[in-house]
Amino acid sequence: MDPLSNTVVPAVVPQIFVNFYPIAIVVAIIIAVIGLSGIILEKNDFQKMLIIQIPILAMYLIVSAVGTDLAEALILPGMVVSLAEILAVSEILVSRELTKRVDRGESPRVMNFKYTTIKMEVLKTALPITSIVFVIYGVILTGFTGGAVAGAGILIYIFVGHVAGFSHKFWEEIAGISGVAYVFWLIGFLIFFIAPQYWLIALFMAGGGITIKVALKLGLLGVLGREEYNR
Amino acid sequence: MNQIVDLNGFVIGHIPFVDIVPYITPFSLALVVTIVIFTVFLAISNPELRSVARFREDKVSTVTVEKKEARFRRFMTILCGICLIGVVTTGDLFNFALFVSITGIVNLGIFAVVRNSHVLDAAFEYGLVLMICSLPLFGGVAILLAKTGTLSLGVLAGMPGNPMLNISRALVLIGAVGEGALAPFFATKVEMIRARGAPFINMMHLSSLMVFTRLIEIMFIMG
Numbered sequence: 528m529d530p531l532s533n534t535v536v537p538a539v540v541p542q543i544f545v546n547f548y549p550i551a552i553v554v555a556i557i558i559a560v561i562g563l564s565g566i567i568l569e570k571n572d573f574q575k576m577l578i579i580q581i582p583i584l585a586m587y588l589i590v591s592a593v594g595t596d597l598a599e600a601l602i603l604p605g606m607v608v609s610l611a612e613i614l615a616v617s618e619i620l621v622s623r624e625l626t627k628r629v630d631r632g633e634s635p636r637v638m639n640f641k642y643t644t645i646k647m648e649v650l651k652t653a654l655p656i657t658s659i660v661f662v663i664y665g666v667i668l669t670g671f672t673g674g675a676v677a678g679a680g681i682l683i684y685i686f687v688g689h690v691a692g693f694s695h696k697f698w699e700e701i702a703g704i705s706g707v708a709y710v711f712w713l714i715g716f717l718i719f720f721i722a723p724q725y726w727l728i729a730l731f732m733a734g735g736g737i738t739i740k741v742a743l744k745l746g747l748l749g750v751l752g753r754e755e756y757n758r
Numbered sequence: 759m760n761q762i763v764d765l766n767g768f769v770i771g772h773i774p775f776v777d778i779v780p781y782i783t784p785f786s787l788a789l790v791v792t793i794v795i796f797t798v799f800l801a802i803s804n805p806e807l808r809s810v811a812r813f814r815e816d817k818v819s820t821v822t823v824e825k826k827e828a829r830f831r832r833f834m835t836i837l838c839g840i841c842l843i844g845v846v847t848t849g850d851l852f853n854f855a856l857f858v859s860i861t862g863i864v865n866l867g868i869f870a871v872v873r874n875s876h877v878l879d880a881a882f883e884y885g886l887v888l889m890i891c892s893l894p895l896f897g898g899v900a901i902l903l904a905k906t907g908t909l910s911l912g913v914l915a916g917m918p919g920n921p922m923l924n925i926s927r928a929l930v931l932i933g934a935v936g937e938g939a940l941a942p943f944f945a946t947k948v949e950m951i952r953a954r955g956a957p958f959i960n961m962m963h964l965s966s967l968m969v970f971t972r973l974i975e976i977m978f979i980m981g
Contacts, residue, residue: 611863
């Protein structure tokens, strides 16, 4: 049982992809060490909760380094669990602050948490052209994964590039298009079952629809709710 | 060679869920019966009434648990029992990791509604440990998947022992110990148990015990 030997990896996989696996694991370990040292150094509880997402990112990296369909199926439950954890912990943080406020005799109604903006240097120094690379790669991938990659590209453009002048309504309408694309996805799936001889158009409708739906779901990516970016 | 049979005796049967495939042995059957009895006992019991005597005051008051709070905690307790049945019967390593981490979240939920800043402080720290420990837990499972190509405990039990799997064994051990709040991480749990509402917090002890029991079996199977 040699790791990643020919008994485990089929012969059709090129050797270069197999050689990527140890590199991915080493990168994940480096990311985890960076994140965990950040948790040790950080004193603010809210910031600590945010920094914990970095080791979780390393977890996604280790799981996805396996690179099979099974790994893709395993990522989603892992994401759901970590999302549930962060929701539960943030609820506890809010209710703890409320309880402390009540103990001190203050009104629990006024909620103004003090938070400091994270000064991430990468948001200022990264090249906006990276977003185009992401979007093109996402379109080539298609499907759910491609949509997520393209959405990340749009997010990079919003954060890094100098986007100004778009109203809040514009971004809402862009996100609304994802609803229309979702309908295309559903119709594509229906055609698969109703008229299987038109499978090609059904495939294109479903694949393209889910790509556009996920890529433009900016609310899911955390963009909506602000009027303008980098004003 | 088959460690499941070595540890548990014969396998009574498999439950063909879609891809979860739990297996029942006399050992896991005993654990399931324990969990079911304990959960039913907790679900029908009322929360405790705790008497609080203030120092230097001639006053003894009774602390009660509000009905809404008790209802939420009872719900979380039942949920925790269901997750524990998954933990002790599952036949898939990734499902084991998922059930263990869901058990951790549900344990957190039992304490989340208590309006006590000490308890909430401890619960927050426990939540941080939970989030960090999902890295070694799922990471160890993924490394094992990459090395052996399977996640089924039935297949893994038939494999010969391999020292290469020790990395993923150690990672899964660290992860499950953190998620189940076992020995090195249990300091936060002790603080959380200061919460009022006695019968429900016993679920946390039971979950630690069951995760620990199952973890030993998993460690032997992965070897």
